[in-house]
Amino acid sequence: MSLAPVVRLQNVTKVIGKRTIIDRVSFEVQPGEVFGFLGPNGSGKTTTIRMIVGLMGMTAGDIHIGEHSVRTDFSNAIVQVGAIVENPEMYKFLTGYQNLLHYARMNPSITKERIQEAIELVGLQGRIHDKVKKYSLGMRQRLGVAQAIMHRPKLLVLDEPTNGLDPAGIRELRDYLRRLAQDEGTAVLVSSHLLSEMELMCDRVAILQKGQIIDVRSIRGQDENGKALLEEVLFDVDHPDAALGILEGQGAARIADGLLLLTSDRAGIAAINRRLVEAGINIYGIRVKTKSLEDQFLEMTGSETIG
Numbered sequence: 001m002s003l004a005p006v007v008r009l010q011n012v013t014k015v016i017g018k019r020t021i022i023d024r025v026s027f028e029v030q031p032g033e034v035f036g037f038l039g040p041n042g043s044g045k046t047t048t049i050r051m052i053v054g055l056m057g058m059t060a061g062d063i064h065i066g067e068h069s070v071r072t073d074f075s076n077a078i079v080q081v082g083a084i085v086e087n088p089e090m091y092k093f094l095t096g097y098q099n100l101l102h103y104a105r106m107n108p109s110i111t112k113e114r115i116q117e118a119i120e121l122v123g124l125q126g127r128i129h130d131k132v133k134k135y136s137l138g139m140r141q142r143l144g145v146a147q148a149i150m151h152r153p154k155l156l157v158l159d160e161p162t163n164g165l166d167p168a169g170i171r172e173l174r175d176y177l178r179r180l181a182q183d184e185g186t187a188v189l190v191s192s193h194l195l196s197e198m199e200l201m202c203d204r205v206a207i208l209q210k211g212q213i214i215d216v217r218s219i220r221g222q223d224e225n226g227k228a229l230l231e232e233v234l235f236d237v238d239h240p241d242a243a244l245g246i247l248e249g250q251g252a253a254r255i256a257d258g259l260l261l262l263t264s265d266r267a268g269i270a271a272i273n274r275r276l277v278e279a280g281i282n283i284y285g286i287r288v289k290t291k292s293l294e295d296q297f298l299e300m301t302g303s304e305t306i307g
């Protein structure tokens with residue numbers, strides 16, 4: 001991707017007392033990308049996010065928003081950011097619209113048209129004139145996001161936005177974040193400890209464990225370098241032992257429950273299939289055991305509990 005990243009973390013480190021809470025964290029988020037920041041509780045997501053939005057200083061490293069360093073050029077960096085890090089403070093006795101107007105007054109660049117656009121992007125147009133005290137948690141959050149995007153930030157940061165939402169609310173959140181990324185080219189950074197939700201919502205995820213990034217990967221079946229991910233494949237064949245012999249030297253094939261089990265990328269599966277058929281092996285079925293992000297995450301973090 002040749003686009004300049006919207007946010008770039010370079011070896012960001014945070015030491016509190018004698019403890020290294022965040023250890024040389026580096027990643028970039030591109031325009032129009034929904035990027036997940038995934039890790040178990042206590043892994044350092046909130047601390048990293050607080051450093052991105054300037055609520056906390058960093059011990060070493062740097063963060064750039066566009067070309068502006070959060071360290072040395074904070075005010076130019078932060079104007080490009082919209083964020084919900086702690087619960088957004090809303091006036092519950094005012095309507096959603098009145099709340100937005102109140103915030104818009106602080107920034108003369110926000111027009112009435114823009115307020116309307118933000119409301120529509122989060123799908124709150126039907127209820128925007130109701131009092132906030134009548135809103136569900138999901139609606140309050142939408143209002144928070146509308147407020148955070150009114151000034152057209154290049155980066156939207158949401159800390160654990162799925163917390164407390166029901167499945168319908170999570171689906172709606174996913175839909176409007178994707179819309180925002182696509183329609184406005186906003187880079188969206190969301191943190192979560194919930195893998196299944198990140199899989200649905202994000203283009204890429206960084207996996208954080210004990211303050212270190214242990215992996216950054218695309219959700220769409222490729223790793224960071226565009227290399228296809230390996231998948232476990234089961235071949236149901238008439239002579240597994242003979243098939244194993246034919247494939248000798250082709251990676252780690254073995255027999256499991258009478259099936260031939262091997263690891264391959266997609267192109268490899270076709271090649272292995274052809275080779276077996278040409279050698280006279282009958283194939284009754286091929287099954288790809290696609291690993292969910294959750295399986296991969298558990299493999300990488302070992303016994304670390306999630307959630």
Ligand SMILES: Nc1ncnc2c1ncn2[C@@H]1O[C@H](COP(=O)(O)OP(=O)(O)OP(=O)(O)O)[C@@H](O)[C@H]1O
Binds near residue numbers: 021043044047
């Ligand atoms: N001000 C602080 N002083 C000392 N330790 C801290 C401080 N802030 C955070 N920590 C520690 O840093 C680690 C990371 O915390 P952080 O809140 O960033 O994790 P998290 O991934 O956001 O987890 P959670 O989802 O539980 O909020 C934790 O072990 C926490 O106890």
